[in-house]
Amino acid sequence: MQLTSLAALALAAPASALIRFSCSQLVVDRIDPLVNPGMAPSPHLHQIIGGNSLNVTMDPAKDMPGESTCTTCQFTEDTSNYWTAVLFFRARNGTYKRVPIRPNVGFDGAEGGMTVYYMQNGLSDYQQRSKVTAFKPGFRMLVGDAMARTAEKANKYKQVTYTCLQDMTTRFPETKNLPNKPCPAGIMANIRFPTCWDGKNLDTVDHMSHMAYPASGTFDSQGPCPESHPVPVPQLMYETIWDTRQFNDPNEWPEDGSQPFVWSMGDHTGYGSHGDYLFGWKGDALQRTMDTPCYVTCPTLTTQSIANQNKCKIDRTVKEDIDSWLPEIPGSPQISKKF
Template sequence: MHWRSLTALALAAPTNALIRFSCSQLVIDRIDPLVNPGLIPSPHLHQIIGGNSLNATMDPAKDMPGESTCTTCQFTEDTSNYWTAVLFFKARNGTYKRVPIRANVGSDGAEGGMTIYYMQNGLADYQQASKVTAFKPGFRMIIGDPLASTPEEAQRYRQVTYTCLQDMNTRFPETKNLPNKPCPAGIMANIRFPTCWDGKNLDTADHMSHMTYPESGTFDSKGPCPESHPVPVPQLMYETVWDTRQFNNPDDWPEDGTQPFIWSFGDQTGYGSHGDYLFGWKDNALQRTMDTPCYVNCPTLTTQSIAEQNKCKIDRIVDEDIDSWLTTIPGNPPMRKH
């Protein structure tokens, strides 16, 4: 369903909480506070949004929300950090160009970044009536596997997908692989995190084991959580719109007809897409919001202008060229093709 249609229908229906908001770019840098804390530079490039307390280590013992003086996200109570890898275009001559990010529907003027959702039920369920427990201070998680290179491996993370945008309202179909034809309005990368928590661990060694998908069905179909992970949490979802329009000339694509986009960790299939999350909501703002009837925006939260969220930036830690036509992707990752 198109976003505008969804919004129109929702306005007429009683709802509990579903929030959708834009977050502008905080920094594009080769750091990874979860997988490679303290390692400078990290193996591959990330695009990161959220609070400006971000650093290469992100010690969980510290009060990160309290340290942030601004956030790139629409709601000032949210100083979480969210990040994904970065998409590149590979030209026929073997050089690489970083693909820019364009503002999503409803986020006009946002500089790069992503659209973030927190939901109690599926996106098309206007009632949003399920009870969920908000993440706690110190919580962090990852979904997806950058080493996945086959459809079977990618299927483990069944809600990490792509949408080939015919226009900015396109939301289906979704695929597990990067689109193999030019997309008129760009490529949307969709990251949906698991929604069942073990209720004990704020993190685990692999940043995944404390979370899982529903025992049967999906979050959208209200599948139950398994006994091992009995606590339902909000559906966290990222949408990143990669602005591939300048690269849509078929004469620039590989002569063998394969698609030319490649992730910053060297994956050209798309199966390795992944997302990282570090919770940073202030006080009990997220739980309070999930318990309040509201849709998209919420009276429990303070909304800043897009101009204000665009102002929140941090300096890059790793000094390297990421904007020119490059002979190698930063970090020179091993390439995994179709």
């Protein structure tokens, strides 16, 4: 189903609640305060959005996203931090170029970043009537495996996918691997997090064990949560549109016909896509929003202009060249395929 159809149907069926909003780039940096707290540089580069209190450590005892004085997200109540790996293009001469990010539909002017969703039910359920419990202060999670290089390992994470955009409204089909042909409007990386919480732990050692997928069915089909993780939470979803249009010349692609894009951790397959989340909503804003009939935007929240969200920036911790044509990806990760 196309995005325009989703919007049209939503008008005919009031929803409670699905919010969709833009978050501009906060920083692109080789830090990872969830998996590698205190390490600078961390093993690979990330693109990060959200509140400006982000630092290399984010000690849960003292460093909270809620301490931010600005946010790159449209809703000023959301000072959470969200991040993913960074996509690179590898030219035939062996050099690498960071792929830029283009704004999603409806968010013209946003500088880089992602589109973020919080949903009570799947995108195709326009009623959004399931009761969910919002994340709590201090909550953190990760989905995906940066080291996955096979479909078998990637399939453990059910809704980490790609869409080869024919135009900006394309949403299907989705694949687990990076597209193997040029995508006219870019490559959308989709990351949906598990939706069942154990109700106890705000985080775990692997940043995943406190979360689970439904015991049967899926989040979209409103499958029940398992007994071990009985608390339904909103489905958090990221969409990042990598603007691959300038790299679509087949004469620049590998001579064997394979695709030329590589994630910042060295993954050429696409199976290593992953996303990180540090909760940072102010007060009970997220719970009130999930309990309020609204679709895309919500009367419980304050929307800042895209121009203002673009102004919220922090300096990079790791000073290295990430913008030129580079002889290797920052951090020199082992590439999963020899070109």
